[in-house]
Amino acid sequence: MVTQNEMNGRREENTRENSAYIRQMLGELRQVALGEGADMLCYLIEMAYIEAGDVQARRRPRSFLHRERDKSPNVSV
Template sequence: MGSDRAGIGDKEAIAYIRQMLGELHNVAQREGADMLCYLIEMAYVEAGDVQAGRRPRSIMHAERDKSSGMTV
């Protein structure tokens, strides 16, 4: 199991991401941003699946968790 620079383990990082997605979903819902709500909800579900071990972290076979290169 790897960890990031702040010392957060892989499972804790995914849990944190999922928590933040839940908060973002609430903000998007208050703003009436239906498409954002949907996309955030999909990411929330995906994070839950990763947490539960139902999905791998990455769909890339040889390249674990590679970014798409998109800046946010």
């Protein structure tokens, strides 16, 4: 039987892997936008790239909704 801690650990690892993938794709998209001279698009993609890095490094929660969903109902914050 898989414990709750193991499930949470797997979910955390998946989140980091997904964030790394998203960040990599954003880096590639930024290069394409840069080549097209799309300055505003480059800026927005760069902001998303930084955000993905923060999520990957756990400096920032994925979102408010995920933070609420992941809370245990018996634990007060």
